Amino acid sequence: MSDVLFTSRATAKNGRDGHVKSDDGLIDVNLVNPAKNKSDKGSNPEQLFAAGYAACYDGALNHVAREKKKKIDSETTAEVSFLKDPEDGGFKIAVKLNISIEGVGPEEAEELAEAAHDFCPYSKATRGNIDVELNPTVK
Structure with a gap:
């Protein structure tokens, strides 16, 4: 394993209809399966994954832009969809990253988006495991 810079921890209890809490208490939310329950308030694994992926990808985008000496302002919204998997009858997820970049033209935005996708840990x-669609636009 590579040199560990830090480790984050969260514990879930009772799966999609339960609760998740990080070890530091910053994340402490009830989980609700929106496919079965539209009335209760709570988060879900896809929403939590979307938040993490959006933050990680946007950080990677800004890193790549700095490396290429480009000054940008960016915002990334991750849409994580919960899908039926026709191959095994189970479920899977897919992601669409909507990336808004200010400070470059459309071609450079596309190049930065692809480079960030190559660099981003998420x-x-x-x-190779899930479909990820990049949707870069310029402001």
Whole structure:
């Protein structure tokens, strides 16, 4: 294993209809399965994954831009969809990253988006496992 820089911990109890809490208490939310329960308030694994992926990808995008000496302002929204998997009858997820970049033209935005996707740890972790669509736009 590579040199560990830090480790984050969270514990879930009772799965999609339970509760998740980080070891530091910053994340402390009830979980609700929106496919079965539309009335109760709570988060779900896809929403938590979307938050993490959006933050990680946007950080990677800004890193790549700095390395290329580009001054940008960016915002990334991750849409994580919960899908039926026709191959095994189970479920899977797919991601669409909506990336808004200010400070470059459309071609440079596309190049930065692709470079960030190559660099982002979440993208590396999911590569070849789930469909990820990049949707860069310029402000």
